[in-house]
Amino acid sequence: MSLRIAEIFGPTIQGEGALIGQPTVFIRAGGCDYRCSWCDSLHAVDNQYRHDWHAMEPEAIIAEVMRLTGGQPLTVSISGGNPAIQDFGSVIALGKANGYRFACETQGSIARPWFADLSLLVLSPKPPSSGQNTDWSAFDACLEAAKGTDTVMKIVIFDHHDLNFARNAAARYPALTLYLQPGNPETDPSLPVSAQSLSDRLLWLVEETVGKGWLAPRILPQLHVLIWGNKRGV
């Protein structure tokens, strides 16, 4: 059964979240049930780009991962779009048989049995600035599906409404390690991102959290944006 894949690229470093800095190959799935206002991966989300997506069998996906890494095992990150739209169970099984580990990032709107086969599940509920609503019962189903798998929560923060959303999410799931990252308003892939403005946004988020005594979340920027801006495939 083939999957819709927007791109497979790497090895590069994971730019954000729990595995930040770790060499990673990315499998970016095509298609999403959300349309976040500030989406930085529309080429993997919107149907207008679907002709650029590839229908790939699990064997072909893992063959490409192995080609890119020369067969060296590493962490493969399944992202999107929302990869939970599709069934990545066979991809993960085949990759694990070849020594690869898998992480997956999804908003938590669709639960999948294969969450339990991951090394890490990153659930990233979308804050108010995205224009999306979180179905917390669907989110709970994702946690249930991932039982036994290391699971963390990551929330993008653009403003104080987003911070309130993050505080509520943290209160709801105190056992999940929470990562906050400053939102990136500069998502045009043809334009450079200012390293200084990225630094400024990170400072703002540190001041609004740690600086005000909220010591639970980890605050991290997007290193890939710092290095490459919005360039794709890196």
Added chain:
Amino acid sequence: MSLRIAEIFGPTIQGEGALIGQPTVFIRAGGCDYRCSWCDSLHAVDNQYRHDWHAMEPEAIIAEVMRLTGGQPLTVSISGGNPAIQDFGSVIALGKANGYRFACETQGSIARPWFADLSLLVLSPKPPSSGQNTDWSAFDACLEAAKGTDTVMKIVIFDHHDLNFARNAAARYPALTLYLQPGNPETDPSLPVSAQSLSDRLLWLVEETVGKGWLAPRILPQLHVLIWGNKRGV
């Protein structure tokens, strides 16, 4: 028994290494057995600054940590200088009794029994660009003292000689997770650091490691330098 303390500051985020992004209070010990050519903390290293250091009892140190955090438990990072010159056993015991966790960063030149009381020991052997020599038997003694404590290795990279040093260290200690960070040549606290040049150095290091198929180390910048340059106490 009092300890020589250069500064206690925070809460801020841990800017580098395994706990990057995590809210942290720093206890910076005064004094060091090394004189790295590119040291960014000379105010905690060189004897010419010793009159700025404070002789503090463990009770006073933990009282200050609790004041800074309003009593909220978090990770306290003991750095320096080389904190292993001194006996932090009582500080750690007292802090743990109040709910705090402790990480320590040291070059691995002096082993201490209290390494076993840490949540994380970061051993950062210094590469050739530092002008220092690593005594690997002392380093092994640190690993032995830290048995049972999560221990990682971190190496600062300025050039290809440093990369070779890191490759040898990785081969010597394959079980230790290795963090590499680009060296910061701009250490004058009175001058700003260019976010763009920091980004350039990170790109260089990613290209020289992951880009050349070395997939073991995690590559991370110094976020505090990105945000604050070389400003102290943040």
